Amino acid sequence: MKARIILVGGFLGAGKTSLLFEAASKLTKNGKRVGLITNDQAPELVDTTFLEYTKGVIREVSGSCFCCNYEGFTDAIFHLMKEQQADIIFAEPVGSCTDLSATILQPLKKHFGKDFAIAPLTVLVDPKRLSDILDGVKSGLHPSAVYIIRKQIEEADIIAISKTDLLTSHEVEELKMRAAKEWPNSMVLAISSKTGEGMDKWLNEVTSRADAGSKLAEVDYDIYAEGEAVLGWLNATLELKGDSIDWDRFAGNLLNTLSRRFDDSNSVVGHVKLIIQAGDNFVIGNLTGNNESISIRRSAGIANEAKMTLNARVQMEPENLEKIVLEEVSNVCGTNIISEILALRCLSPGRPKPTHHYDYVVEMQ
Ligand SMILES: Nc1nc2c(ncn2[C@@H]2O[C@H](COP(=O)(O)OP(=O)(O)O)[C@@H](O)[C@H]2O)c(=O)[nH]1
Numbered sequence: 314m315k316a317r318i319i320l321v322g323g324f325l326g327a328g329k330t331s332l333l334f335e336a337a338s339k340l341t342k343n344g345k346r347v348g349l350i351t352n353d354q355a356p357e358l359v360d361t362t363f364l365e366y367t368k369g370v371i372r373e374v375s376g377s378c379f380c381c382n383y384e385g386f387t388d389a390i391f392h393l394m395k396e397q398q399a400d401i402i403f404a405e406p407v408g409s410c411t412d413l414s415a416t417i418l419q420p421l422k423k424h425f426g427k428d429f430a431i432a433p434l435t436v437l438v439d440p441k442r443l444s445d446i447l448d449g450v451k452s453g454l455h456p457s458a459v460y461i462i463r464k465q466i467e468e469a470d471i472i473a474i475s476k477t478d479l480l481t482s483h484e485v486e487e488l489k490m491r492a493a494k495e496w497p498n499s500m501v502l503a504i505s506s507k508t509g510e511g512m513d514k515w516l517n518e519v520t521s522r523a524d525a526g527s528k529l530a531e532v533d534y535d536i537y538a539e540g541e542a543v544l545g546w547l548n549a550t551l552e553l554k555g556d557s558i559d560w561d562r563f564a565g566n567l568l569n570t571l572s573r574r575f576d577d578s579n580s581v582v583g584h585v586k587l588i589i590q591a592g593d594n595f596v597i598g599n600l601t602g603n604n605e606s607i608s609i610r611r612s613a614g615i616a617n618e619a620k621m622t623l624n625a626r627v628q629m630e631p632e633n634l635e636k637i638v639l640e641e642v643s644n645v646c647g648t649n650i651i652s653e654i655l656a657l658r659c660l661s662p663g664r665p666k667p668t669h670h671y672d673y674v675v676e677m678q
């Protein structure tokens with residue numbers, strides 16, 4: 314059996330990592346050898362740390378997105394296939410990335426169509442963002458960032474509405490119908506990683522179909538570059554030490570104060586996530602919009618020492634983002650917790666320069 318590569322795209326906070334976590338855990342339990350490829354502009358990724366808990370095998374491609382580091386991406390695929398014997402490889406591109414059909418799927422089909430199977434491109438969309446887009450409502454996101462989301466959906470083989478546990482079944486059906494009307498050439502599915510609803514149907518599609526990259530979106534790279542450049546990007550890892558600290562509470566307090574600071578400066582949050590590991594335990598915290606969007610899952614318990622990885626993508630200058638994050642870490646640590654920065658990268662993504670760009674759909678033999 315050929316290995317299979319499954320790409321799951323979608324904007325920051327859409328639910329990609331949560332879906333991959335559940336899918337990888339499920340397939341691993343069923344005896345599959347699962348590989349996972351994470352991706353970011355810089356190392357120190359919360360997603361990589363989190364996905365390590367699935368028992369899958371992980372490869373992180375950092376320093377550039379998949380499309381601009383196609384070699385790095387294909388090296389990761391071959392490593393997982395050959396060295397780790399992975400049967401199924403999930404890959405999560407950077408949330409602000411689009412044009413994956415032209416820059417990743419077509420070249421993969423052309424170069425490696427005989428080496429591994431390539432699943433249809435799934436693009437996850439948060440239901441609130443999707444209905445805002447369909448209603449033409451400005452959610453505070455820069456118009457060029459909204460452009461990126463539209464292009465992501467446009468090129469999808471499968472549009473997957475995420476977090477359906479937050480909607481009534483009537484709302485889910487209505488949203489599915491509206492999406493199907495707007496993008497009639499794509500399959501529209503609805504999934505909740507939280508309840509597992511829709512998961513088997515989606516897994517069935519991506520593990521059996523081979524029509525990857527059936528369409529191309531026409532992407533204006535000036536607008537795309539602007540949509541990415543408006544985001545400040547921060548990845549940091551810190552060592553934290555104190556005396557019997559409640560790390561779940563610490564995670565909640567930090568996300569709360571950060572959220573307030575971003576709201577005060579009218580800076581729209583793409584995604585702020587953190588993972589705190591204390592011994593064998595971990596807590597993962599997310600902020601995907603305003604203060605109400607804070608979610609804290611799992612528990613790191615009470616311990617003296619912990620390691621925190623924090624990733625923030627916020628619509629503001631990177632220097633300002635770094636200043637706010639460091640100030641609030643220091644405030645929440647107070648006099649009880651000593652923090653030491655182990656790694657810190659802060660940037661604004663440069664103009665995307667894909668390794669390959671196909672202007673036609675490669676047919677699979
Ligand atoms: N209610 C609910 N929340 C979800 C679901 N999937 C993801 N989330 C939340 O959405 C936020 C972003 O999730 P994540 O998987 O990191 O998104 P990514 O940036 O697309 O990888 C987190 O707070 C998750 O807990 C879901 O099915 N239901």
Ligand SMILES: [Mg+2]
Pocket residue numbers: 329330331360405
């Ligand atoms: Mg993710």
